[in-house]
Amino acid sequence: MLIIDNLSKSFTHASTNEAIPVLKDINFSAKEGQFICIVGPSGCGKTTLLRTIAGLERQDAGHIYLNHREITAPVTDIGFIFQETTLLPWRTVLRNVEFGLEIAKVPRAQRRKKALDLIELVELKGFEDYYPKQISGGMKRKAALAMSLIVEPKILLMDEPFVALDCQARSQLQEALLNIWEKTKKTIIFVTHNVEEAVFLGDEIVCLSARPAEVHQIVRVDMPRPRDRTSPELNKIRKEILSLMMSQK
């Protein structure tokens, strides 16, 4: 269980030294295996929230607990998928996926086997020896996913991972992600500004306000999967969230 408890954070303006509040008393939680989406207007602090949960930024106030342990610095239990893919360009797909276990000094044969299994899971079989520059944007996202999964995080934080992909690749990746999520039972916190994406993927949708971000409302999506993107029920929830976001401005 991940608990975000009254999280607040502000940045200091570079020239005026004024404090700019970014996050304000954020509260929500994620049960094990839950798929949570975070939506909010662009620039509201979604990325900052995610980076703070990962321990990449320090909050001014509030706490983050993962199974009753407070998180203050990056831990391998919390994986992170960046908006821009962070595959190391000098490593092949296989060696990128292996990287986390190489850091943990796991013997080569063992880490290779696990990496190959994950590559199969993300449907990248046959591309093990390609360099990142040689594969498509969608394949890079899949490889980045495998790279994160190899250290067996309990939670996966994803920061608009499918942005900058065309519609078709995006839908395919969403389905692939759901598939992997169902197989691995990870808790996923998925940040997006795309409401359609959020209602298609999430169990719960945390709607943030404009900056400083506050939790505006948490909407449950009680719909079985696979979901139909164009079903009236999904559309209704989508409309509800959109009007909520509009009322913000």
Next chain:
Amino acid sequence: MKTSLRFIPVVVLILLWQTLSSLGFIPENRLPPPIQIIAGIKELLFIGMPPGSFLVDHIAESLKRVISGLAIAILTGLALGIFMSYWRTFGEMMHPVVEMLRPIPPLAWVPISILWFGIGNQSASFIIFLGAFFPILLNTISGVLSINQRFVEAAVILGAKRGTLFFKVLLPGAMPSIITGIRIGIGIAWMTLVAAEFTGVKSGHGLGYMIMTARDIQRADLIVAGMAVIGLIGYLIDLIIRKVEQRLLRWV
């Protein structure tokens, strides 16, 4: 481009030079014609300058000095470069020191290095080290600073500690820039070497030493032959580094 094509200008130049010399436009005692230079290279190879000190030995000795100086420059340049770019405060503090030492030509270090190391190999290697060190250092720093910060964060998320970051993220990420630095460094090292050998070598071997001996007996053909050998080896070194670069940087 075809390999044969790129040697056409060299051949044309040599032919033109030979023709002008044969026709008497270039005085032989000032600049010997290519044929004499080739004969000079033969003499250096088989008789030696001074006799008994063969060209191969001179080359070997010079390369030894370059390699030892360069090896130290690469090790220290990489290490200091990574520290200076990882700990920015330290880097900024060191900056004035580096920028004040850098403009001093390696050759201006010859007198003090003779005082420190005496006349000989150590002194020559030190001069070469100085020539190669700064391009390697500066290119390492700019290489590390250009690495996408997300790569570092992603590695930290996966559990990477400082050592892993240095060796598995910063070093490979800066490699394109580092190799450029090494290429410039070797070029300068090679140029510096010959000049360092003019003064910094007692006796015995070295291409610079060989040329100075030829000058002492007024043999323009051997002087130019020595120069030609220096140019050729410099070209070959660059060729080798480019091959290494292609292998190491397939991912770029």
